[in-house]
Amino acid sequence: xxxxxxxxxxxxxxxxxxxxTWKLTFFAFAIAFVIGVIVTVMRISPVKPLRIFAEFxxxxxxxxxxxxxxxxxxxxxxxxxxxxxxxxxxxxxxxxIPAAFCSEYLMAGINxxxxxxxxxARSLGLTFMQIIRRVVIPQALRSSVLPLTNLLVATxxxxxxxxQVPMNPRDLTGLVAxxxxxxxxxxxxxxxxxxxxxATAVVIGQIGNRIDRKVRILR
Amino acid sequence: xxxxxxxxxxxxFEPPGPKTQKIIWAVTALSLAALAALIVVVVRRFYETGQxxxxxxxxxxxxxxxxxxGKGLLGTLEAAVVAGIVTFAVGFILMVLRISGSxxxxxxSTALIEFxxxxxxxxxxxxxxxxxxxxxVKLPAFWKICLPVSISACGVVAEVxxxxxxxxxxxxxxxxxxxxxxxxxxxxxxxxxxxxxxxVPALISELVIVVKDTTFAYVVNFxxxxxxxxxxISNYDALLSVYLVVAVIYIVINWLLNRASVAAAHRTGK
Amino acid sequence: MPEKTIGTGSxxxxxxxxxxxxxxxxxxxxxxxxxxxxxxxxxxxIIGPSGSGKSTLCRTINRLETIDSGEILIxxxxxxxxxxxxxxxxxxxxxxxxxxxxFAHKTIIDNVILxxxxxxHKSRKEAKEEAMQLLKRVGVDSQAExxxxxxxxxxxxxxxxxRSLAMHxxxxxxxxxxxxxxxxxxxxxxxxxxxLAREGMTMLVVTHEMNFARRVASRVIFMDxxxxxxxxxxxxxxxxxxxxxxxDFLNSIKxx
Numbered sequence: 001x002x003x004x005x006x007x008x009x010x011x012x013x014x015x016x017x018x019x020x021t022w023k024l025t026f027f028a029f030a031i032a033f034v035i036g037v038i039v040t041v042m043r044i045s046p047v048k049p050l051r052i053f054a055e056f057x058x059x060x061x062x063x064x065x066x067x068x069x070x071x072x073x074x075x076x077x078x079x080x081x082x083x084x085x086x087x088x089x090x091x092x093x094x095x096x097i098p099a100a101f102c103s104e105y106l107m108a109g110i111n112x113x114x115x116x117x118x119x120x121a122r123s124l125g126l127t128f129m130q131i132i133r134r135v136v137i138p139q140a141l142r143s144s145v146l147p148l149t150n151l152l153v154a155t156x157x158x159x160x161x162x163x164q165v166p167m168n169p170r171d172l173t174g175l176v177a178x179x180x181x182x183x184x185x186x187x188x189x190x191x192x193x194x195x196x197x198x199a200t201a202v203v204i205g206q207i208g209n210r211i212d213r214k215v216r217i218l219r
Numbered sequence: 220x221x222x223x224x225x226x227x228x229x230x231x232f233e234p235p236g237p238k239t240q241k242i243i244w245a246v247t248a249l250s251l252a253a254l255a256a257l258i259v260v261v262v263r264r265f266y267e268t269g270q271x272x273x274x275x276x277x278x279x280x281x282x283x284x285x286x287x288x289g290k291g292l293l294g295t296l297e298a299a300v301v302a303g304i305v306t307f308a309v310g311f312i313l314m315v316l317r318i319s320g321s322x323x324x325x326x327x328s329t330a331l332i333e334f335x336x337x338x339x340x341x342x343x344x345x346x347x348x349x350x351x352x353x354x355x356v357k358l359p360a361f362w363k364i365c366l367p368v369s370i371s372a373c374g375v376v377a378e379v380x381x382x383x384x385x386x387x388x389x390x391x392x393x394x395x396x397x398x399x400x401x402x403x404x405x406x407x408x409x410x411x412x413x414x415x416x417x418x419v420p421a422l423i424s425e426l427v428i429v430v431k432d433t434t435f436a437y438v439v440n441f442x443x444x445x446x447x448x449x450x451x452i453s454n455y456d457a458l459l460s461v462y463l464v465v466a467v468i469y470i471v472i473n474w475l476l477n478r479a480s481v482a483a484a485h486r487t488g489k
Numbered sequence: 490m491p492e493k494t495i496g497t498g499s500x501x502x503x504x505x506x507x508x509x510x511x512x513x514x515x516x517x518x519x520x521x522x523x524x525x526x527x528x529x530x531x532x533x534x535i536i537g538p539s540g541s542g543k544s545t546l547c548r549t550i551n552r553l554e555t556i557d558s559g560e561i562l563i564x565x566x567x568x569x570x571x572x573x574x575x576x577x578x579x580x581x582x583x584x585x586x587x588x589x590x591x592f593a594h595k596t597i598i599d600n601v602i603l604x605x606x607x608x609x610h611k612s613r614k615e616a617k618e619e620a621m622q623l624l625k626r627v628g629v630d631s632q633a634e635x636x637x638x639x640x641x642x643x644x645x646x647x648x649x650x651x652r653s654l655a656m657h658x659x660x661x662x663x664x665x666x667x668x669x670x671x672x673x674x675x676x677x678x679x680x681x682x683x684x685l686a687r688e689g690m691t692m693l694v695v696t697h698e699m700n701f702a703r704r705v706a707s708r709v710i711f712m713d714x715x716x717x718x719x720x721x722x723x724x725x726x727x728x729x730x731x732x733x734x735x736x737d738f739l740n741s742i743k744x745x
Binding site: 043044045046047048049050053059060062063064065066067068069071072075076079080081082107110111113114115118119122128131132136153156157158159160161163164172173176177180181184186187189190193194197198199200201202 | 226227228230231232233235243246247250251254264265267268270333334336337338339340341342345346349350353427430431432434435437445458459462463465466469470471472473474477
Binding site: 113114116117119120121122123124125126127130134135138139142217218219 | 551553573576577578579580581582583584586588589590591592593594603604607608636637638639649652656
């Protein structure tokens with residue numbers, strides 16, 4: 001199938017697939033960030049059980065393969081009378097895993113601050129919350145711009161899990177599988193999706209780089 | 220000095236005074252209760268839906284189950300190792316092209332690196348599963364999973380290797396050149412071995428991603444751990460338990476790999 | 490600027506007082522029954538071999554290290570253990586660290602005004618005006634808009650001193666302020682400290698700079714193995730050390 005034919009027949013579906021991938025990516029990343037922050041707060045808290053729980057979370061979800069998690073969510077949970085829509089399952093899988101990495105990056109960002117600055121803030125008479133607000137969060141966020149940018153791209157790649165479940169509309173990967181099993185899409189069908197992914201990744205990378213250059217902390 | 224011994228994680232909260240200590244104890248007790256409640260809820264769910272029934276778990280007392288899963292695990296490891304080697308080889312070539320100094324080679328390599336980094340593994344898998352056969356190329360299932368996984372990871376590996384090469388001090392290269400070594404042997408014998416040592420931890424981390432990506436082997440019908448788990452599920456009526464056990468196996472393998480990566484990082488001095 | 494007049498009435502209460510302070514790191518007894526006091530306007534210099542506990546001692550006064558037993562009093566008020574009261578008392582005692590510890594994400598001027606704005610609740614304008622004067626006083630006013638990483642170690646440490654001064658502290662603790670500096674930068678920091686001492690600032694200084702101790706100290710305290718071994722005027726201490734350990738220590742550094 002030539003590219004013209006392909007686009008005339010599947011053009012609309014490509015557009016909606018692109019938006020589905022974007023939508024999944026955006027929501028998954030937003031959820032991952034929130035969970036990542038919460039998990040990080042638990043990990044630095046002086047409360048042992050919370051620390052252990054958060055550490056457990058990170059180790060489980062940075063090591064579980066996306067496919068394995070998705071299988072559990074889609075096929076195993078119904079046995080526990082937990083029925084989730086396919087979209088929800090993909091969204092959960094694509095946010096729980098990046099959340100673990102998000103916490104790792106934030107922890108790394110916090111660790112670059114060094115204990116000295118925290119002691120200096122303390123000796124100036126800043127309270128705990130002031131230290132968190134004025135010293136820890138700004139530095140941790142500014143030094144994790146690049147890792148979080150990469151995480152956003154990784155989240156997008158993870159949303160390809162959507163192709164493993166019947167979803168309507170399909171995502172970019174699911175659409176390619178669909179076209180190729182129903183018509184002769186060939187290399188072109190694959191390339192269109194691939195380029196859409198790539199273009200998104202490049203744009204995200206560019207924006208991330210620009211932000212990083214603006215806020216990077218000299219050390 | 221002393222302040223370098225404690226990590227920021229521990230320094231953030233100063234040694235608590237008596238009042239703070241009481242609050243910490245209270246929150247600790249509260250969170251323990253919450254976690255216990257969570258466990259109770261989950262276990263009760265399992266119990267009420269009958270998932271704790273021994274018929275779902277008894278298959279794990281059978282030697283044949285573990286043998287079958289072990290076979291799948293072997294398939295996973297085989298695919299991961301081969302894919303890892305291919306990834307490294309392709310990544311190495313891409314890295315050499317990128318730093319070759321030739322504008323064209325560098326541009327092509329950069330484009331390939333960006334392309335492989337921006338496309339999900341699953342899309343490559345579908346390419347090899349659905350598109351490649353249409354050109355009359357008959358690949359065994361093993362390669363239908365290994366190749367896409369390698370392609371998907373090689374861009375990252377190329378960049379990791381490049382960062383390692385950049386980290387080797389210039390003086391090393393200059394010293395080797397002053398001994399009259401040829402450029403390619405300077406690179407292969409002096410620069411790259413050092414660069415490799417720097418990036419061993421990052422390469423092991425990338426191997427974790429390779430292992431994870433091989434779980435899609437069921438798409439191409441290659442008998443890896445996940446695929447064998449699916450076979451097990453269709454033979455026995457024990458979906459939940461099998462998927463959970465398999466997930467735990469994957470988590471443990473990758474956790475061990477990550478531990479190895481951390482240990483390697485300590486040995487090379489970060 | 491601190492008042493030059495050293496009052497007689499309040500002079501009886503030491504600015505900093507430690508009573509029978511003990512501290513362990515695990516099985517290591519790092520502070521053994523330490524008692525000392527620093528009066529208003531005094532410059533007390535603590536010297537001793539590394540590992541003698543002098544740095545730990547300095548840090549306990551700001552509760553950057555906790556103590557196992559004993560008392561630490563600031564102007565007769567017992568050091569609180571937590572909360573707002575602790576923060577308030579910390580704000581009254583300045584601290585200058587070995588590794589400067591400037592806030593990496595803030596400009597020099599923002600480093601200096603953070604405390605006055607957030608803790609003393611001054612307006613930005615007011616804090617900034619004073620901060621500029623302080624930066625001028627330590628000789629780095631031309632660097633005000635740069636970030637710490639763009640400054641030399643000596644400049645960073647002088648900014649750290651200005652940051653402490655901006656809080657109008659009752660005393661400043663110096664924890665080996667020149668130990669992380671290149672030799673050519675030590676002088677510029679010691680000059681600022683000497684100037685402060687001359688203006689009547691109450692100071693507790695942990696240092697290896699014997700010349701500074703000799704010239705500036707009102708009193709020298711020699712520590713070894715977690716105990717105060719000797720306490721004397723600099724003249725007496727350096728010319729006639731009483732204890733064997735102090736003699737050994739002074740001889741060992743003379744060799745260098």
